[in-house]
Amino acid sequence: MLALLVAAVLSHAPQDPAPAVPAPARAFAVLGKTVVTMAGDPIQDGGVIVRDGKIERVGKEAELALPADMPVLRAAIVTPGLIDAHATVGLSGLLNIPHDQDQLERSSPIQPELRAIDAFNARDELVAWLRGFGITTVHTGHGPGALVSGQTFVVKLRGRSADQDVVVPLAMVATTLGDGGRAREGKAPGTRAKSVAMLREQLQKTREYVQKKQKDAATPTDLGLDVLAKVLAGEVPLLVTAHRSHDLLSALRVAKEFGIKVVLDGAAEAYLVLPEIQAAGVWVLPHPAMARTRDELANGTMELPKLLLDAKVPFALQSGYESYVPKTRVVLWEAGVAVGHGLPADAALKVLTVDAAKLLGIDGRVGSLVAGKDADLALFDGDPFEYTTHCVGTVIDGVQFTGTPR
Amino acid sequence: MVFRCFAALAAVGCAVLAAQEAPHAFVGARIIPIDAPVIERGTLLVRAGRIVAVGPTAEVRVPDDAVTVDAAGRTIMPGLICSHSHIGAVAGADSSGPIQPEVRALDSINPLDPGIQKAQAGGITTVNVMPGSGHLLSGQTIYLKLRDGRTVDELAIKLPDGSLAGGIKMANGTNPQRDPPFAGTRGKAAALVRAQFHRAREYQAKIAAAAGDPSKLPERNLGLEALVDVLEQKRVVHHHTHRQDDILTVLRLQQEFGFRLVLHHVSEGWMVAEQIAAAKVPCSVIVIDSPGGKLEAAHLSLATGGILDRAGVLVGFHTDDGITDSRLFLRSAALAVRAGMDRDKALQALTIANARMLDLQDRIGTLTVGKDADFVVLSGDPFSVYTRVLQTWVEGKKVFDFADPKDRVYAMGGYGASDGQAMSMCCFATQEGQ
Numbered sequence: 001m002l003a004l005l006v007a008a009v010l011s012h013a014p015q016d017p018a019p020a021v022p023a024p025a026r027a028f029a030v031l032g033k034t035v036v037t038m039a040g041d042p043i044q045d046g047g048v049i050v051r052d053g054k055i056e057r058v059g060k061e062a063e064l065a066l067p068a069d070m071p072v073l074r075a076a077i078v079t080p081g082l083i084d085a086h087a088t089v090g091l092s093g094l095l096n097i098p099h100d101q102d103q104l105e106r107s108s109p110i111q112p113e114l115r116a117i118d119a120f121n122a123r124d125e126l127v128a129w130l131r132g133f134g135i136t137t138v139h140t141g142h143g144p145g146a147l148v149s150g151q152t153f154v155v156k157l158r159g160r161s162a163d164q165d166v167v168v169p170l171a172m173v174a175t176t177l178g179d180g181g182r183a184r185e186g187k188a189p190g191t192r193a194k195s196v197a198m199l200r201e202q203l204q205k206t207r208e209y210v211q212k213k214q215k216d217a218a219t220p221t222d223l224g225l226d227v228l229a230k231v232l233a234g235e236v237p238l239l240v241t242a243h244r245s246h247d248l249l250s251a252l253r254v255a256k257e258f259g260i261k262v263v264l265d266g267a268a269e270a271y272l273v274l275p276e277i278q279a280a281g282v283w284v285l286p287h288p289a290m291a292r293t294r295d296e297l298a299n300g301t302m303e304l305p306k307l308l309l310d311a312k313v314p315f316a317l318q319s320g321y322e323s324y325v326p327k328t329r330v331v332l333w334e335a336g337v338a339v340g341h342g343l344p345a346d347a348a349l350k351v352l353t354v355d356a357a358k359l360l361g362i363d364g365r366v367g368s369l370v371a372g373k374d375a376d377l378a379l380f381d382g383d384p385f386e387y388t389t390h391c392v393g394t395v396i397d398g399v400q401f402t403g404t405p406r
Numbered sequence: 407m408v409f410r411c412f413a414a415l416a417a418v419g420c421a422v423l424a425a426q427e428a429p430h431a432f433v434g435a436r437i438i439p440i441d442a443p444v445i446e447r448g449t450l451l452v453r454a455g456r457i458v459a460v461g462p463t464a465e466v467r468v469p470d471d472a473v474t475v476d477a478a479g480r481t482i483m484p485g486l487i488c489s490h491s492h493i494g495a496v497a498g499a500d501s502s503g504p505i506q507p508e509v510r511a512l513d514s515i516n517p518l519d520p521g522i523q524k525a526q527a528g529g530i531t532t533v534n535v536m537p538g539s540g541h542l543l544s545g546q547t548i549y550l551k552l553r554d555g556r557t558v559d560e561l562a563i564k565l566p567d568g569s570l571a572g573g574i575k576m577a578n579g580t581n582p583q584r585d586p587p588f589a590g591t592r593g594k595a596a597a598l599v600r601a602q603f604h605r606a607r608e609y610q611a612k613i614a615a616a617a618g619d620p621s622k623l624p625e626r627n628l629g630l631e632a633l634v635d636v637l638e639q640k641r642v643v644h645h646h647t648h649r650q651d652d653i654l655t656v657l658r659l660q661q662e663f664g665f666r667l668v669l670h671h672v673s674e675g676w677m678v679a680e681q682i683a684a685a686k687v688p689c690s691v692i693v694i695d696s697p698g699g700k701l702e703a704a705h706l707s708l709a710t711g712g713i714l715d716r717a718g719v720l721v722g723f724h725t726d727d728g729i730t731d732s733r734l735f736l737r738s739a740a741l742a743v744r745a746g747m748d749r750d751k752a753l754q755a756l757t758i759a760n761a762r763m764l765d766l767q768d769r770i771g772t773l774t775v776g777k778d779a780d781f782v783v784l785s786g787d788p789f790s791v792y793t794r795v796l797q798t799w800v801e802g803k804k805v806f807d808f809a810d811p812k813d814r815v816y817a818m819g820g821y822g823a824s825d826g827q828a829m830s831m832c833c834f835a836t837q838e839g840q
Contacts, residue, residue: 094696269821293731298824302819325729
């Protein structure tokens with residue numbers, strides 16, 4: 001495997017990312033000049049012993065007492081596998097032709113019953129592309145563009161199938177306010193106020209449905225209302241894609257009225273309403289630092305992650321949704337540009353690992369290099385955020401993958 | 407940069423002030439001249455819009471009347487040149503037909519477009535502003551110096567014969583495929599282009615036959631005139647093309663009609679690098695964060711720049727702004743270095759290589775005595791994510807300064823960053839100038 005990694009580093013010719021190694025080595029070690037565990041200080045000359053897909057031990061290489069026959073991967077910097085806190089990868093395919101675009105169903109403005117697990121193509125080439133940058137877990141699913149476009153889920157990027165790789169089957173319900181949520185061709189919602197009215201009506205309808213179901217078990221099942229019932233119960237947040245400051249406030253207003261959790265997504269003008277966001281205690285997923293600053297993002301800033309950090313607003317980073325090229329962004333690179341625009345590198349790495357895991361409720365499994373957690377690691381030949389650094393290998397559940405070819 | 411001439415001063419007044427400016431000496435910087443080895447502790451001396459001296463600080467004599475700028479710890483390199491951009495709200499041909507050589511980008515540029523200030527913030531000093539790729543030929547492009555100007559003429563580059571520098575934009579592949587009168591297939595696209603070049607040859611022959619006799623000249627045809635410029639190699643064809651077979655089709659047309667050519671984007675150029683090298687045609691390469699997004703870009707590779715360079719092709723990079731952000735142009739070359747391209751070649755690909763593709767290599771692209779004083783002051787290595795463009799200078803005038811809050815908003819983004827420059831009822835002025 002090491003030979004394979006070296007080959008990938010040395011090769012300059014484009015090549016398809018290597019497929020998953022089918023049978024993971026039962027036990028191996030990953031050694032780094034610096035091992036960033038995200039649980040305590042980075043370990044110099046450290047290592048991680050992986051066994052049966054889990055982290056067995058973490059420590060100084062000298063103290064790990066590696067058996068002589070244990071296979072070893074080496075890198076300058078080893079970090080926990082990176083987590084993309086919001087993408088549409090697997091649903092918005094590489095070719096960008098109708099048959100591989102499943103992130104948005106336009107037949108109706110409110111369709112919370114659409115499950116991500118029924119749409120995710122684990123073998124889309126962009127899944128492998130992201131994995132090549134050390135990204136091991138993605139929160140993905142239905143995209144922006146409809147008032148309620150469907151569900152999202154959390155999946156490992158092992159590239160097998162949604163069923164095999166799923167981590168959280170229902171993570172959030174994707175919602176869009178503002179211009180992005182308008183329906184086309186004169187259909188509702190056509191305005192901001194109508195969007196909010198329709199969302200409130202649907203939540204009110206859900207309340208009545210829940211009450212009716214409690215009284216009468218024979219109430220016919222409504223798949224969409226069943227999902228929104230989980231939102232009302234506070235089990236599942238609404239992921240609200242909105243950019244303008246007043247749309248962000250609309251999201252907070254609805255959240256307060258119904259006592260539901262919201263996560264603000266995109267949030268280009270969040271810096272105008274930081275006190276309100278702080279008071280609401282909600283998470284923000286700032287748009288990719290390199291998102292195009294047009295339309296509702298006209299006032300966007302590459303400093304947004306730094307401004308959120310300064311304001312102590314909890315946030316995670318995302319690759320987001322792209323309708324054209326690049327068909328997917330790379331959250332590692334978006335974090336890099338945020339770092340270049342004021343976000344401290346150690347904070348960025350924390351956001352890409354433990355913080356994102358916490359937001360997604362998977363911090364018991366991933367996000368830090370701790371014995372007992374999933375063996376998800378990213379290997380770099382230098383500062384992960386530098387433009388010229390390579391991810392030289394990715395490990396997911398103890399399965400080794402090559403980094404992206406140069 | 408926000409204009410600092412008061413309302414009472416017209417643009418002419420600004421220009422006079424600029425010409426009278428004292429020489430500026432940037433002392434102690436790490437200087438990357440591009441056409442010479444890096445100078446670890448160097449001085450750049452500029453006067454009246456030109457580079458007067460560049461060399462080790464110990465060797466460059468700074469005149470007494472010079473404004474001295476302590477540039478220790480900074481890196482200075484030539485202003486970046488983007489060989490393919492859509493800033494300035496440019497528009498070219500309309501939907502009436504697939505080939506419209508009479509249409510000029512010149513007539514659409516909005517010099518107040520904030521994209522220009524964002525490009526200045528990215529260290530870009532010269533751009534080839536092009537109409538889009540939805541036509542086989544979408545119009546004449548225009549090369550702009552990103553001076554601070556109110557009118558497109560103030561940004562344009564005048565050639566010795568008085569004309570404005572620019573090329574012509576062509577495209578093949580799927581972008582220009584549409585219902586008739588557009589081409590629906592690749593074969594039809596090539597046939598339409600070939601037919602039009604034959605019309606241009608015939609027009610050219612009629613003009614030659616007239617031998618200066620006005621009574622024998624053919625009726626003026628603006629489109630054919632532009633194509634005759636192309637046939638006579640006065641105007642370079644900037645050709646959008648992605649797929650390997652489409653690239654070869656462009657080379658075939660070039661062979662047939664003998665125009666000067668730059669291939670743009672070349673997503674699959676790595677597959678036909680030897681053929682491109684053999685044709686001695688330069689490539690302006692786009693760097694995108696992932697393959698796909700369209701069928702033609704499914705095999706896009708970050709390694710393309712390096713592969714073409716090693717095959718002997720002259721390689722430049724471009725932003726294709728708004729496809730990629732002008733403020734992150736350095737990053738495109740850095741990612742190519744990541745993918746194996748030689749560092750020096752990648753620096754050339756942002757500067758002198760692009761200057762060559764625009765026929766401006768004698769004026770810009772290197773820090774060479776006599777060339778235009780177009781340069782950027784960086785906080786560190788050009789290819790580091792931690793490096794910031796601190797200042798951008800065009801012809802000896804500072805057009806971007808990160809330390810100025812009015813400029814900073816264009817670099818970082820924020821409220822109003824996508825608004826055009828503030829205008830008064832009279833003319834350009836700062837708000838406090840009113």
